[in-house]
Amino acid sequence: MNDIIRIRTYHFRASNIKVIEDYDADLPSTFGDPNQLRQVLLNIVTNSKQTIRKGHSHGTIWITTSELVKDNDPYIHVAIQDSGSGIASSHISKIFDPFYTTKKAGEGTGLGLSISYGIIQEHDGRLWVESSLNQGAIFRIEIPVQTEEVMSESNAHGESAHPEISPKKILVVDDEQEIGAYLRLQPWFVLVTMWIPRWMGRRPGIQFVRNSMI
Numbered sequence: 001m002n003d004i005i006r007i008r009t010y011h012f013r014a015s016n017i018k019v020i021e022d023y024d025a026d027l028p029s030t031f032g033d034p035n036q037l038r039q040v041l042l043n044i045v046t047n048s049k050q051t052i053r054k055g056h057s058h059g060t061i062w063i064t065t066s067e068l069v070k071d072n073d074p075y076i077h078v079a080i081q082d083s084g085s086g087i088a089s090s091h092i093s094k095i096f097d098p099f100y101t102t103k104k105a106g107e108g109t110g111l112g113l114s115i116s117y118g119i120i121q122e123h124d125g126r127l128w129v130e131s132s133l134n135q136g137a138i139f140r141i142e143i144p145v146q147t148e149e150v151m152s153e154s155n156a157h158g159e160s161a162h163p164e165i166s167p168k169k170i171l172v173v174d175d176e177q178e179i180g181a182y183l184r185l186q187p188w189f190v191l192v193t194m195w196i197p198r199w200m201g202r203r204p205g206i207q208f209v210r211n212s213m214i
Helices: 002-015 035-055 113-124 147-155 177-182
Strands: 017-023 059-070 072-083 127-131 137-144 169-173 189-193 208-211
Touching: 002 017, 017 035, 035 059, 035 072, 035 113, 035 137, 059 137, 113 127
Parallel strands: 017 059, 169 189, 169 208
Antiparallel strands: 059 072, 072 137, 127 137
């Protein structure tokens, strides 16, 4: 979470957005994909910032973490709350659908929250939102605490907790600067640009292209 806030500091200040953090110092460790989970947090925080900017000259984002127990099983709980314009009840059930967005053309593809929802499901967790129009929104994440014993049992059945990933070269075409800032923190060779380079068809070695400029 600290990485996400750090790369967004300038954008928060420029938008007159205050971030209040309240992290549980005794939060248990768990197994998961840190890059995917950072992507979830980045998507939600970016969405909160855009919602605040939609109709306010300033605002606040509250981020809290805590441990909770359900049916004797421990979970990590993350809440990201904003003072933005909120979400109409008619949109709540659709907000995690792929390509669903209430933003204007060019402001988003409607994939960020859908991707985040899928990532949390892959971690056997839950992602949901609580909101009313003009009352802000709270995105909540629950992820079960995976102990070494649980992961060892999964590995015994042939499930790898840390699959080996070969290095990749990725070209990202995106006009959102925070996406590029985040990707440059990752252990890949990432080239971020706002347009598809003319040399694209002549340079070998690019294994993946992400283009949001449609």
